[in-house]
Amino acid sequence: MKKRTNVGRPALIGTAVVTLAALGLAGCSAAAAPEADSVAQPAASAAAGQCGSVPDLGANDPDGLLKEFSPETAAAYNAYPLPVKKSAWADWKSEKDGGYTAAIVGMPPASAFVNVMLDTVRKELAAADVEIVADLAPDDPTNVPLQLQQFSQAVALKPDVIFFIPLAGEPSVDAVKAAGEAGIPVIAMQSVVDSEYAVSVAGNSVLQAMKAGASTLSAIGGAGNVLRVTGIPGISTELYAEDGFQNVLELCPDVSIAGEVTGFFEATTAQTATLQYLATNPAGVDAVLQSGTMGLGVLNAFEESGLEVPPLADLGATQGFASWAAQNADYPYVGSTTPTVRQSQVSVDIALRILKGEGPKINQFVNDPFIVDRSNLEELVDPAWKTTDSTDLVGDPQTFFPDEVLKEYFNNPSS
Incomplete structure (x- = not known):
C-alpha cells in the first residue's frame, strides 16, 4: 500500500476556519x-x-474499526485525514424517552449553503418534536473565540444534543469533550472534529x-x-x-x-x-x-x-x-455535488438514533463523494437551468448516507 502523504494535515486544522461555501x-x-x-x-x-x-x-484507522463495515462503506475513508475512533456513545442511551431538547451552534448566515443547512436542521427538529433551547452563531466566520464561548453557553443549558458547525476543528476539541463529559452528544456538520465525543458527518x-x-x-x-x-x-x-x-x-x-x-x-x-x-x-x-x-x-x-x-x-x-x-x-x-439538505436531515437522524440508544460505532461518519461526469450528467441536469445559475448541484440526495448504509454505523440500528 502506498504511503499516506497527508497524515500531517490534521495538525493544521487548529488554525483553519471552514469556508462559508461550506467546493489539451x-x-x-x-x-x-x-x-x-x-x-x-x-x-x-x-x-x-x-x-x-x-x-x-x-484509511486512518489505527484500531481497525472499519473492519466491521462493508468494503464499499470502508472505501469512503481512503485518504481521510483524521483518525477513526470508537465513539464515546457506542454503549450509551439517553435517560429520556422523548421530549428531547437541542442547541445549535452554527456559523454566520452569510451564504446560501449555511442558510439551507441550518434551516433544514431547524425544520427536521421541529418535525421530530425536539425543542431548540439555543440557536447561536458568531458575528464573523473568523471569530473562533466567540463561537467557543457560545458553545459553552449551549452546554450550560444542558440540552440533550448539540448541533455544531465548527469554525475550527482543533480548538473545538476541548469544548466538545466538556460537552461529552456533561452527557451531551455533539453532531459536527460539514467541518469535522477529532474527538470521540463528537459524531462528525461529512464527505471525504x-x-x-x-x-x-x-x-x-x-x-x-x-x-x-x-x-x-x-x-x-x-x-x-x-x-x-x-x-x-x-x-x-x-x-x-x-x-x-x-x-x-x-x-x-x-x-x-x-x-x-x-x-x-x-x-x-x-x-x-x-x-x-x-x-x-x-x-x-x-x-x-x-x-x-x-x-x-x-x-x-x-x-x-x-x-x-x-x-x-x-x-x-x-x-x-x-x-x-453538495447535498446540503440531505446532509442536515441525516445529521438530525443520527442525533435521534444516538439519543434512543442505537449506539454509533465510530466518531467519523464519512460519505463517499458523489462524482458527476459524462456517465450521469444528462440525467442530473434540468434543461430549464440557466448556465449562469450558481445554485448548488445536489445530484441524487439519497447517495449521501442512504438508510441501508447509515445502519452500518450503529450497534443497534432500528429497522
Whole structure:
C-alpha cells in the first residue's frame, strides 16, 4: 500500500476556519476541448498507479474499526485525514424517552449553503418534536473565540444534543469533550472534529479532490500545464483539496503546475483572479484544478478571455456549469455535488438514533463523494437551468448516507 502523504494535515486544522461555501494534449500551450471520442471516462478506468487513477492510500484507522463495515462503506475513508475512533456513545442511551431538547451552534448566515443547512436542521427538529433551547452563531466566520464561548453557553443549558458547525476543528476539541463529559452528544456538520465525543458527518474532501482531479488529468492525456485555483489559504477545506490534488499529481510526472490564483471560494473573485492570470498568459492552460465552489467563475473567465474552456475539476458543482457542460457534449466534464439538505436531515437522524440508544460505532461518519461526469450528467441536469445559475448541484440526495448504509454505523440500528 502506498504511503499516506497527508497524515500531517490534521495538525493544521487548529488554525483553519471552514469556508462559508461550506467546493489539451501534452505540450499544447492553448487549451482545447477534446473531440467527442476523447471525452474522459471516470478515473477508475485508469490502471492503478497510472496517471488518471485514484491512489489507494488507505484509511486512518489505527484500531481497525472499519473492519466491521462493508468494503464499499470502508472505501469512503481512503485518504481521510483524521483518525477513526470508537465513539464515546457506542454503549450509551439517553435517560429520556422523548421530549428531547437541542442547541445549535452554527456559523454566520452569510451564504446560501449555511442558510439551507441550518434551516433544514431547524425544520427536521421541529418535525421530530425536539425543542431548540439555543440557536447561536458568531458575528464573523473568523471569530473562533466567540463561537467557543457560545458553545459553552449551549452546554450550560444542558440540552440533550448539540448541533455544531465548527469554525475550527482543533480548538473545538476541548469544548466538545466538556460537552461529552456533561452527557451531551455533539453532531459536527460539514467541518469535522477529532474527538470521540463528537459524531462528525461529512464527505471525504481529500478523496473528492482525488477523484475529480484524476479524471481531469486523464482528460489531458496525463500531460500538460495546470492552473490551480485555490480557496482560502490555510483553512481545512483548502488543505484537504491540496492534499487530494497532490496525491493524484504525484502519479503524473508529465503534468506541471503553470500557475496559481486565489479565489477565496467565491466564484466572482475566482473569475477576476483567473482573468488577470489569463491576461498575462494568453495561451491559457491545459487543465484547471479548483478547490471548490469556484468552477462557474473560472468557466466564465475563460469564455470572457475568448479561450476554449479546458478540463476543470468542478468541486462543489453548480447547476450553471453542469448546464453549460450538458450543452457542450464534447466537453469532458467532471464535478462533485453538495447535498446540503440531505446532509442536515441525516445529521438530525443520527442525533435521534444516538439519543434512543442505537449506539454509533465510530466518531467519523464519512460519505463517499458523489462524482458527476459524462456517465450521469444528462440525467442530473434540468434543461430549464440557466448556465449562469450558481445554485448548488445536489445530484441524487439519497447517495449521501442512504438508510441501508447509515445502519452500518450503529450497534443497534432500528429497522
